[in-house]
Amino acid sequence: MIELLWSVFDLSLVLLLLALAWGTCSTRDVMRAVTLFIAMGLLLAIIWARLKAPDLALAEAVIGAGISGALFLSAIKDYPSTITVSHRTPVLQGLINAFTLALVILMSWAVWHGLNMSDGIRLSDQVVAQAPVSGVSNPVTAVLLNFRAYDTLLELAVVLTAVLTVLTLNDRRYSHVVSSPLLQGMTHWLVPLLVVTSGYLLWVGAHAPGGAFQAGAMLAAAMILLQLAFPSRRQQFSLYLVRFLLVIGIFTFVVVGIWMLLLNDVFLAFDPDWAGTLILIIETMATLSIATALALAYLGGRPMGWEEGARNNSASTENEGAG
Amino acid sequence: MMNDAIIWVIIIPLLGSLISISWSRYASLTAIISNLLALAASIVIVNQVYQSGPFIHELGGWQAGLGISLRADALSSVLLLMSMLVVSAATFYASSYFTDAVKRARFWPLWLMLVVALNALLLSGDLFNLYVTLELLSLSAVALTALSDSRAALQAAIRYLSIGLLGSLVFLAGVALVYMGYGTLDLLALSNKIDASPLSQVAFGLLTAGLLIKSALFPLHFWLPSAHASAPAPVSAALSALVVKVAVYILLRLWMDVFDQVLTPLSAMLLGTLGAIAVIWGSWQALQAQRLKLMAAYSTVAQIGYLFIFLPLIVALPEGSLKDAAFTALLLMALTHGFAKSAFFLSAGVIQQYCGHDRIAELAGTARALPLTTFVIALSGVALIGLPPSGSFLGKWYLVSSSFQAGQWWWVVVIAVGSILATAYVFRILGYAFGPRESVGRVLNGGRKEIPALILALFATLILGFGSAGLWDFVSQHRYFPGS
Amino acid sequence: MISEQLLYSLAGIGLFGIGLRATLLHHMLIPRLLALNVCGAGVFLIFITIAYAGAESRPDAVPHALVLTGIVVAVSATAMSLALGRRLEALNDE
């Protein structure tokens, strides 16, 4: 009986998910597409929870749906509202459909076999076995910050690269939202709440769902909110501080890694007894960097005077190099 | 310290990037220093492999599987050295190419990130880590392409990014299936576990497809020419010489060392055929191209094709000296193209800055205005055609002989036609370059731009053409996955 | 348990397919980006179903970590693409 209920629940979740995905991809109205996309993100968060992945549920809600959604929403402001049908010829469209369908069938076939053949010997057992010496009890955090910390380091590099590109390309966008007293009032109590929440997520990540990325996203939300509520006050932070915050995450990560390298001849090899502390330090710094990065990404470009330093020492500017 | 070169070669550029973000005033200096240090590290790595065979660094001290491992063997270390040489030359070049300080400040951090991505990719021994590094590579490459800040460049960059993301996602889907079936991401463990099953075959197909997009094999090359042609010259050099090539490297890795149980001669033949078409099509387009850099970009499409023609031959040849020879020849082709194409793009940049354009038909008399640069173009052209003395001459020699030995003579026709087309497009440029012009330039103008290009061209021709004898033993002895 | 895994992994594949198709069909930036994100979500779902080991046993943490990484990479790429698009618009307007 319970089984049946679960199955019905699963089935409806899946169908709804596919419906939302299809809607996102096939509607001709940008606004609706984005809305559906955000809805899909929230549904995914539920599904992650259903599949016992609470960390992801959080991350999806805050980053997948939240930040991406916000990015899309701010992007479609200066964008044609209707999606023109692609110029692809009917023949090509047919080919694409056939190709995708074939691929889907092929993959389903493979997965069918895969689920049957899967010997169950996965890394999970090792993770559980090693978790005690990893310094954190939340296995996901253990994987992210210890077992596969190198991936996370490069991931931070990816975030940084993306943000650098954003800063390279445009000047920041000034919000079209007319800041209302209501918003400002709300901000006054919402921002501290967000900051506290992010601090909590960061701290709790060691043994329960949460961690640097979720916390960073929360913090970013706070910064963005401030920007939205008080657009007049341009420079909330000094730009040096911003630069510093942007790189501090990776920098700490690398420095700790090198320290361990010199100590134990292995990059990022934490001693079990300090591992917890080191991970917390790295995560804290990472949180700051991620928050700054996401906030800048949302602003969509350079704050005023971002490149002053370079401009000042560009005394001799001859012909432009790029091709 | 020395033993950790495999770490330093990744970490130093990363730190360099952070520093150049924080103090843009010292960015150029930082970039040059960190590149030279990384170059030194890569030399140390090659030496380590040469002295004591392939080796592994298990990050975090967790054995590969639970943790991520970095691995270096003959193939990866040699490619690493090549890419660091190219990158260092391009770095010197760039330090005088970008005359505008703001542009320079934007360039260095992203450039160093590209270096990080390249090195991390070449040394990675973990399937998912490959995905992350691939993303880092695409993003930094796209960002650098967009630095030109022209409409063409932006359009190219957007296309480049979306296609790159698609490739990564397809690759990631493959990774998911692999993990579903075999419960590990470590390449060595995988190579021991993998067996021919529907799952592994589909996974293999997805991984390959993702990498084919990134290595721009015909017909998935369409994004490449616009991107490589519109990026700033040093960036184009890195894109054509390295970024495309490391994707091919991963493909080879997976094909030769991990999925060797799964791959079928038929699939190899398919890729070989696509490679053959790429050779002809790319060369033909290069011959039609109106702009120097576009020509070079199409020539890259063709040169990548040659690498894929090796696949069916390597699969067909029996284990032993013949197979090894073919494989080394493939590597030699890749190295030569890396040096030659980067030298070509750097010189194209010099010409572009001198003439204010790079329209081939209006380059009359460049040979007189820029003798050295023209000479470099000619040298790298020789390597692109595959004339002696150059590494690609040897490469093609073995490509042809392998075709005869494997009884697949039809590739010979493709190679012949491709080489003749290459001759045509290279000497088309030189023909214009020898055209009349009044002003006779000095031999050297702008050493910081011309000397690096010259050095790269010499690597492609003389050094690889006459001095690559050691490579053959090195590769045949030290090409395998080191375990712990 | 197989059944749930099968259901959700098939859903993942379905999502992947829908996204892939739309990515290939669309030529405008934002729809294509949305499609790419859908596509990615599909892959993530596949990963998570692999991790899922039934109602009572604890799931495999590794795929969770991988997907977390994937989500962050995806958002970064999205932000970057949107910025590129915005710059192109600006250049077109000039």
Place this chain on the structure above:
Amino acid sequence: MDFFDHLPLLILLSSLIPGLVIFLLREESHGLRTSLNLFGAVTKLALVGLMIWGVYHEWVSDMRWQITPDLELVLHADALSVVFVTLSTVLWLVTTIYAIGYLEHSPHRSRFFGFFSLCVTATVGLALAGNLFTFIIFYELLTLATYPLVAHKGSAEAVRGARIYLTYTLGGGVLLLIGAIWLHTIAGPIDFQERGVLSGLTQLDPWTLRWIFLFMIIGLGVKAALFPLHGWLPQAMVAPAPVSALLHAVAVVKAGAFGIIRVVYDVFGVEYADALGLLPFLGAIAAFTIVYGSVKALSQDHLKRRLAYSTISQVSYIALGAAILGPLATIGGIVHLVHQGVMKITLFFAAGNYAETLGVHHVSEMDGVGRRMPATTLAFSIAALGMIGIPPIAGFISKWYLGMGALQAGAGYWVIPVLIASSLLNAAYFLPILYRAWFKPAAEKWPKEKPQSGRWEMSGALMWPPVITAAVALLFGLFAAAPFSPLEWATLITAREYSR
């Protein structure tokens, strides 16, 4: 003998290094460039003298450099290579002097002389190549080094000529390469050795070998200007006179002919090649080209083009010699390699002089040049008569041996007529020139005369080279039997080529 082992390398460097240095020289540094050139040429000559001595006493000189496990660069001096090395070295010296005079005030001399030295390096390297791989490397290098010389003037016409030249030669190069690689895959590394490599190896499929031979002959035939692959040669005449003289009388075309000799004698082995039935095929092409070239030459009014077609015809004598089984024909072919070179370069020098001093480019403008420029015209006449085969000039010797060889091989019934026919044709297109030059009254003014200066008809640097080479051609004929004469040397080679 260690020094002797390195001799081939030294001979290469003696022109390579000056060449590279010259590239870096400024246009103005005339003296330095000239002395570098002459120094290189003279050094090379001295070294070659040593080599002749050594090879004569059968000292083995052999340098190897590993390129890949089964490919190596081999420089090796044997009797045959000495012939070609000596020829190109001597003529390089003469041509250098000529070129210095010829290019007095023209631009880009550094570039010109730089590539010029590279050409000679490639030619000599190709002569000294000890295996097929090395030969091919220098063969391609020669193509590359000559391209800029043909394109030197930079005019649209020059660039076009260069492109055609390149298309032909590299196209041929590809075929040669494929043939060579194919041969390597079935027979392993191919070191040149007298009496051939393949003759030793049985068990090879004859038809594969025939295909390979075809590929390689086509590849070499392009440079040797065998019909129908000769099209580039007349086009390449846009090059400056010294280039035409050295490259199209000696370096390039001879490289092809030399390659054919190498393939027939030192790769296949002449008896084995005959056994495979390859020689008649080669002989037929050569014979046809001989006649064809002469006929085309008849109708050319432009002097250099007439000489070019004459080259096409004359070079095929060498291939013909290689294609006839039997010592005498071999001697004839090899000795013609030298004789034709010496005579043809004289003709081109002379043609260059006419163009330089009088602006005479066409045969029809040559009335009475003999009285205006006696020395040059005398040299021209000697060479022309030699070409026709009038004793006692060198050309006669080659033709005589070819004829004898043909009879000896029993191929006379078709070779002899060819020889006679071509000699008649030679006469038909040379004698009228001589008649005009000596006996017809000069036109009242030349097309574009340079004011006469000094006691000679023109600057010595331009006048002496043809005189010298003409004299040499005469001496080679008169003292054909003297030791170290080309004839003697060819006999020596032949003795080593024919085992049984």
